[in-house]
Structure formats: structure tokens, C-alpha cells
Amino acid sequence: MDGWQRCFLFSILWLIFTPMDATFGSHKVTAAANNEPARGRKLATDNPGSISIDCGVNDDYVDDNVGLLYKSDRDFISTGENHDAELGSTQFEAFTERLCKNLRSFPTGRKNCYTLRPKQGKNHNYFIKTLFCYGNYDGKNQPPKFDLYIGVNYWITVEGLASFLWRTHELFHFSSTDTIHLCLVNTNVGVPFISALELHPVNDSIYRSEFGSLMVARRSQLSYPTDLNFRYKDDVFQRIWRTYGLANTTWVNATSDIQVQEIDDSYKLPIEVLKTAAQPQKGLHSLRYNISFICSPSCDFYVYFHFAEIVEIPQDQRREFTITLNMSQINILKKQLSNEKDLGAAKKILGIEITRKKSIRKLFLSKQAYIEKVLKRFNMNNAKPVVVPFAAHFKLFANMSLKTYEEMEHMSSVPY
Template sequence: MSLFPSLTLTLTLPLFLCILFITTTSTTLPPPSPSFPYGLSYHIDCGSSTNTTDPFNTTWLSDRYFSGGATGIVSEPLHFRHAHEKTLRFFPISSGKKNCYSIPSLPPSRYLVRTFVVYDNYDGKSHPPSFDVSVAGTVVFSWRSPWPQSLSRDGAYADLFASILSSEALICFYSFATDPPVISSIELFAADPASYDSATIGDNGTVLVNYGRLSCGSDQWGPGFSNDHDLFGRSWQSDSEFRTGQTKIVAVSTRNGISGTEQKPNYFPEKLYQTALTTEATAEEGGGVLEYKLSVDAKLDYLVWLHFAEIEGRVRRAGERVFDVFINDENLTRVDIYKQVGSFSAFTWHRTVKNLSSSLLSVKLVGVVGAPLICGIENYALVPSDPSTVPQQVVAMEALKDSLRVPERMGWNGDPCAPTNWDAWEGVTCRMSMDNTALVISQIDLGSQGLKGFISDQISLLSDLNQGCQTQESM
């Protein structure tokens, strides 16, 4: 079952929404599951105490790597199909305003990070919480109460590609007012650092947030939803809810192999190109128009990636199927799939779309000769990364946290200073470094906290302090 409502997220995000909760617990570090070619994937069932295996043979790890919080169970477990859909972790204000999952021992790479969030009145208060979610120090989702009823009850999947260059993946949650953030599952898949034209669209810090990943002419499929594989963990949603216009459409499919798939750096799966959508009427017959509309946040730029393969045997030479691609009514390119790659071979085209003036992004294929055809559409918001704290200063603050036995209520979790639109750790003041490349600690004031302990000698790493730690007299 999949949904696709609009969430009021940091990015006003229409997400791939699906029902998938998870069960997890255990503190030992199991070997990550293989994810060719980059070697690892994690599936953490937040709130569960045991490892489980779902119907698609995915192993879900028990809940681990969290900074605090407590576990809960959805109010209507029978509403959810799988055992791993019924649990969650929540972070009450007693755990501090900021809590994190920190997945360790990761090689530097690009990763697909997928979360599942559900409320389902687990606490009996009928008040879905307001909170932010960040990945690697960049705010990516903002949940605001009240949630749409279907979203509150059924939950939502959201995913993104982010570069994680440290040895751990930080997924953090920030409470607004006294609302406890909730999380039901976290998944992480290694991906090729060069995927999605990373060298061209921006630096390694740019986060690609999924605003629509559609498989045309098919049902939803991919990891978590079917036995079909995708090496990067991408799930592909049916395009049916996003088609507009009055043109009669035809879904076509093939069992033939498709060349040019499963290749570096994007490893697009063969299955994506074995189904397609076209129109019943050709351009010559007065038809030949396919149109899709996707909800977006107009403040952001988007990477639109289109997928094609000539899988209809009636097209046997160049010039027999030609169509124009329009995005937001701008004619951007003319496509002749057979001329580009022949038949039963994958062809992709992508464009970065900027300066949007509407909350809807339209993709339209207009036939020039014959009927247009498309296999898939991807649309990613390009979110610039926030600066992070100088790594040595993070080490120093972690040492100070341990030596002073800083209580959970103070929320000293994740990056001390980032994201910059959240409060820094309680009692900590931050600023940009002199070269504007990172955040540094400029002041620490813990004198009123009643802490007992000692000051770690690693405090010497905090070379940008304007005012020293105010706790000596109480130590």
C-alpha cells in the first residue's frame, strides 16, 4: 500500500508514502547486509527488541544506535500488514530537544537514507508532534501538527541521497515546544559517489530529496515493496496518481532484456525499462501528449531525470517515434529513442530546473512523429548542505559531555552547532569559522546546571572560545 500526500516539511514535501513500520533492538553490531557493489545496507526497526525478516527476505535489525527516548507501539497494529510496521521510538522532552541515531563504522560515500514515520495515536493523546529531521547536519524534513488524518494513521516513507564523509551517519530529531519526535524505521544503502551527476549539480554536500520517483505503466515496486531489486534501495511508485490531461493512454511492457541497465554510476534497474506508458493516438491523429504534475517547494531547485526505452516492436528505425520534452511549458529537448540507443536499450535525460514560480512542476511529452513513450520519472530537490562543527571540536565536546556527566535532558547529541537553524547544545554558543567553512564553539556556560565531574583536557581543542567554561567552581 502506498500513499503520496503533501507533508509540510522543511521542503513542503510530497513524498513516497508507504506503510512500513519496523521492529528492532539489540546493542551488538551485526555485519551489514550486502548491497552490491558498495557492500552495505542497514535496516533499523525503531522500537523493536528483536531482529526480524520481512516477506521480501530483508533482515531488520533491532533498535540500536539511538541517543535516548523510549519505545512505543501503534494503536492499531492490525492496520499494518507486516510485523515490522508496528513499533516506533519517541523522544520525550526529558530526553532533550535534540536526539539522534548515529550509525557507526561507515566508509565515506553517498548513501540513500530512507525513513518511515507514523503516529497512529500511539500515546492516546490525538496530537501528532511537530519536529524537524536532519541528515548529516542538514535539515531535510519538517513535520508540523496537525498532520493529515491519513498520514497520521498510515505513516509515510521519505528518502534522500546524501554524502556522508565522516565515519558515522547522523540522523537527528529536534522537538518543537514539548512535542516528542517519532521514528519507526531508518534504512541506509550505500550508493556510488558519482551517481546522479554529482560533479555537475553541486558539491558533495548537496542533498537530493525525493519529490517523486515514478515507474510508468506499472504498480509500485522495489526494496520494501516487492521482491524486485534496486542496488541503491530505491523504491519506484506507480505513475497513475500524477498523470494529468485527457489523452487516452496505453501501458506497454516486455519480458525482453534491456541493455544499458545496472551500470555505473547510477545502476538503474532493468525492471524500470520493461514497462512504459504511451498514448493511444499518435501526433498525426491529433493526440500524442503525456503530462505529469508533481508537487514541489518553489524555493528550491530540482534535478529531473527521465527514463526511456524503445520496447514496442513496431518502432524499427530512427524517426518513427519522435517527441519533445517540456518542463513547466519550456521545450527543452527532442527525443528519438531509437536514434539514440536502438531498441530494448535504456536511455536517460536529465535537467536541473531553477527559478520555479509554482508549487507544481509539470513534465510533458508532446509527440512530433508517432506517440511519445516514457518509462520513469525522478524528481529531486537540491538542498544545499549546512555547515558542520570542526571535527576536533566535536571530539572535545563529546569528551566534555562524558567527563561532566551531562544529563540526557540537556540534549547534547549529534553535532554541537549544526544544523544552524536549530539551537546549539544547551549552554553552548557557536559561530562560523574565520574562513566561513565550518562552525566553531565560541562560548560555553554551564554554571547554572549543577554538573558534577571534571573538565576533560580535550577542552584544549576548543581553540575559538571567547569565554571559558563557567563550571569550575561547581566541579
């Protein structure tokens, strides 16, 4: 096809859904050892109003890997106990090591809540992220199971933890109050705990749902074939990106630097994520992204795709492709329909006659058969037709409407 180039070039796929469900394998950040006072240092990432808490530490510090000021949680909660994780017990990502060294547990009280007061206040959208590193801190090798709440609203059950793994749960939450309470609720299956908690203001025009908060189900950077987790310093929302390798694809790297102004939109994607992409190994073949969740039939999913043109193409060409959902089900339906006999253009549907006049490019719908049926029912099929069923000078008024049961009973046998 002259002047066209058709291929799939996926840069990023971000999948989120409304019912609050868990996100797996996304997590936090490592901090380089640095004893320099946090207050006097410039942060690399600028997102005013962010709150980043390393639960269970005594002092604030700056994490140079992501440019965040992590605060002790002592000013956000008054209950619970600080603990150190068992050394060498957790398989850390480079950016989770420091956050997983400490935690705060809550052996007393059914419900223990962190109190967050972001500068933006109420009627604003926030990205809330929690991190859990059990690390066998209690020496029992029995990870707990407990619930998370935002205020009085249930968020998710934290479960499936292990001594050597870490897990995060993420939520886009629109707050109608100035204060946000994140609560850990004891369900009598071990002692609730938390390793880190973050809140980042988000532009109100993105990640909004008319049904409530949005729980992150999967966020993928289509690049390296192995599952790796990355957190980028220029990501103002401090998202964690998991690489995902699509089958039968080749990997493409940016041929030149991507200018910041080209991607400076509300989603503020980190440049490193946009520098890699996937494309089919052969010509016009498709890219397939398969994913499934254990979810009730009522679950609603929101899918966000992000694209960047990172491979130069001739000026007389352009890139074009389509995105389809659940193609296997579509193909099954098409196959079923292909076995049916083609009856040609429809002539009648639900008693309505269809007439086509191709010469004037118009289509007419007629309910003549239904009208004749009604007239026959009221013995008026032989009546003389007129333009209107009463004289043109006759006027109708609201006070002429039926008022008594007897009037209604009488008029039920009158056709008009």
C-alpha cells in the same frame, strides 16, 4: 515520415530537488513472519554497507519481501522509548505493515540522534530514508511535529502526520565524515518518534549536487492509472515507486523479458519498473506531466528521466521525441512575440553595426560610431590616422605607469 516513428514512451520519471522538502506517500516494507536466525540466511539484495533499522523492535530479522536484514536500533541510539502502534490504526501498504508495528519515541531531551557508521566511510554518497507511522501509539490522537537534522544541518520538518497514515522522507547525502548522525529535534509540538531508518551506499557518479544534499520530491513509475506504492526485491537502493497515471494515455507492457545487462548502469533500476510505460492515445500527441510544489523561488530542481525500449519496432525505424519544460510559459511567450512586427535582419545592436556578406558567409561587427564619438570628445576627430598612435620603435615598461595623484589627474585629460 518514412523510416521514422515519433511518439512519447515514458518508462520512468524521477524528480528530485536540492532544497530539502518532503516526499509524500513513499514508504517501507512488510516482513513475512519468520523466526529463523537472521545471521545465517542469505540476503536477496546485495548492496554491501547498507544499514536498515526497524526502530523500536528488540530483535534483528530478515524481511523476505525485499531481502533486507533489519536490525534493532539498540546499537545505534541509547535514548528514547520503544512503543507498539495501536492495532488497526494505520492503513498499511503490504510492505509497511511490519515496520509500522513498532516505533521509538523521545519524550526527553531536545535533540536525540542515531549514529550511523557505514563501511564506505567519508567522501561517499548515501541514500537515507526515514519512515514515520504514528499509529496513535500514545492514545492521544495528536500526531507531533518535529525537525530532522543530518548532524548540525537542518533537513526537514516532519508534520502533517495522522493516526491512520504513514510517511517517508528521503535524501541523497554526500558525507564528508565517517560517522553520520540523524537527529530528531523537539519543537514543542508533541513527542518526536521514528518507525524505521535506512542508509544505502550509492555510486558517487549519480544523484550528486554541487549545492549539497538532494531531497526526493517525487518518484513515479508511469504505469497503472491508480496511485499504488511498490518496493521491488531487485532494487539495490530500496526505492519506493509510486505509480502515476498520465491523462489521455494508454499503457504498454513489455513484449519480452528485459535483459539485466541492458539496464545494468549506475542507477540500477528494478526490472519491473522498466516493464511498463505510457504512450499517447493518438498518434503524435504529447504526454504531459504536471506537478507543483510549495517552494521558495530559490529552489533548484533536478529531473531524472529513465527510458527502456519495451515495444519492438521495425529495424528501419527509430523512436524519437523531445522533452520540454514549462511548455505553457513558452507558448505564452511565443504568442506575445507573434504580435510583434518582423523588422527583418538586425542592422545594429547596442551601437554595434552589423554587416553581412553572404557571398563569403561572414558577419562583421563594427564600432565605428563609438570610436568617432570618443575622438570628437578629445578633439581628435580631425587627426591624421595612422596604424598605431606612436612609433613602432617606442617601448612601454611597467615602471612607466602612473605613480602620483598629480600624474593621474594630468593623464585623465589625455586620450591615450
